[in-house]
Amino acid sequence: MPRKQSIPWMHRWSRPLIAGIATLGAVVTAYLTYTKLTGDAAACPTKGCDIVLSSPYATVFGQPLALFGFLAYTSMIVLAIAPLLVSSSRNQIRAQIEAWTGLMLFLGGTAMLVFSIYLMYLLTFEIQAPCIYCIASAILSLSLFVLALLGRDWQDIGLPLFAGGLVAILVVVGTLGVYANINNPAIAESNPTQPLPGGYTITTTSGEAEIALAKHLAKVKAIMYGAFWCPHCHDQKQLFGQEAVQYISYIECDPSGINPQPQRCQAANVQGFPTWSINGQTVTGVQTLEELAKLSGYQGSRNFKNVESLRS
Template identity: 50%
Template structure:
């Protein structure tokens, strides 16, 4: 009896899974680097900043993209692991590794697919903005799930379905638990007004903020913008209250989106200094230089 030929998708599945995992790792690595470097990701849409600066983009105090990068790396390792074993001399060992890595690929792809779907829901219905990088990562995660299911001849389909349901349930419940603090009454109050500033201003940082206001220098931002929060943290709580701050998101406190639109604001934070826009988080010494501040410069907030 002639042996049934193996479908091409099953012959090439591990290679394709490794390639997609590599692409996902590149995307998430870039987002993690930009997060650690405190810079905005290059994106054709403004929504990227809103999504990547939202509280949903941080898990356990670290960028969510970092965990995505580790997940993609793990999937890539599971995909290529059998290739590291010589099939001629260690055939039995290679077969064992293939079996176990398929199980890990199944568990990992289901978890990543469910979590990515949940994040897409958050992006569309909670944050209400579009992030090209997030969408690309979600497509990669769902592609890994599809390839894992179609790329292997699963002998016990019932076991695959049972495993998938259990992993999906745990992932979904875990996702709700991770982000539950964001939906608490305290967090919802903070979200609309910006998070409380934890640092204390020095007399010099207060003097700089007063100088900026006197010069008519404005800071444009949004309550959800992580970089805006960090900019205020540099000033400290007392000095930040002296700033001429313009809230650009209509859902924030005392918003003035019309002023932001008239000023041509495209990213947050943005500073309007002498009729010119300076974009991004700016160190206080640099703000002092740009504004002509001549006082002392002990700006280190505590």
């Protein structure tokens, strides 16, 4: 009697592993989506994560890019566990679902890997800021691709190679099309779903310390680069308040904004919003008033009233 051929461990465990890895990715992207929508600072050892989240690349069709990542990871979870939910007694139906979802897992993994490679390119050469969450997501995407490729017995390897190549081409073309207007994050085009060129309304009021700091920043010729649609720029202005923000030397980088100066933003190599230029130093992301006071050499009162007044 011939011995029953054993099933490779990769084939047995690929789907549970894919579901587990995709769940981790879903948690990460859900957190980044929440951070982007609320304007909170990301829990990150460097400011790279906030720089990435404040860049135009982090928004697609008016929604956080991380939201689309969350949907992609969630889809991978569903595809991975779908056959496992079918009773083993219904072998034929389960086999059909395994075959269909197996191909979809590979195509999904291919799409996520190709897009992650492009994002790594952006991090390295365009945004030039380290983001541990982005790097982690790229590693997870690579893991999903490998498991989807090696986690089943392909009867005809030509099918996944052809379909995967087609998906890769579509992802590259689609991605380049979405980001076609972003030659430099500093001069990104505005999105029609964003606020009017005047930007978000400043709802906080200023205390004497905020006004004094703003006047000091103007005196030392500190410059804030931003875009009218940028929620992080709005958060920064909220910290100063209505009265103080009038003294800030603000440069609008989006050509669709009011009094835009995209050439100055490009010349300053602005890579994310907001970006501050203070005493020869450049910092990106929302800065606390204490940090701005320190960078600018401000010696006045630091009894700031808007320390926690961020966009709701």
